[in-house]
Amino acid sequence: MENWKRAVIAGSAGVSILLLAKRKKTPGIVCGGISLALLASEYPEEFAKFRENIHQYMEQGVTFIEIASRLGERVAEATEGRSSQWYEALLAN
Numbered sequence: 573m574e575n576w577k578r579a580v581i582a583g584s585a586g587v588s589i590l591l592l593a594k595r596k597k598t599p600g601i602v603c604g605g606i607s608l609a610l611l612a613s614e615y616p617e618e619f620a621k622f623r624e625n626i627h628q629y630m631e632q633g634v635t636f637i638e639i640a641s642r643l644g645e646r647v648a649e650a651t652e653g654r655s656s657q658w659y660e661a662l663l664a665n
Contacts, residue, residue, distance in 0.1 A: 581611060585604065
């Protein structure tokens with residue numbers, strides 16, 4: 573990859589992160605899209621593989637979120653009967 577492309581990709585990704593952190597969604601998404609478009613133009617085969625397997629990534633993400641949700645529910649159930657002193661003690665330290 574040429575140096576100017578690396579600079580544009582890194583710059584637009586960095587600006588995108590900064591804009592999103594400042595809660596400016598539209599310009600942040602546009603800058604992120606620029607960096608992704610340049611990456612896709614440089615590595616079209618890799619993006620094609622990603623597009624073919626995106627359903628698997630989505631399923632894995634949903635499974636992870638379901639497990640995290642169940643874990644959170646069990647922790648909430650386990651701490652329901654207890655007093656909140658242990659939680660307050662954790663926050664105090």
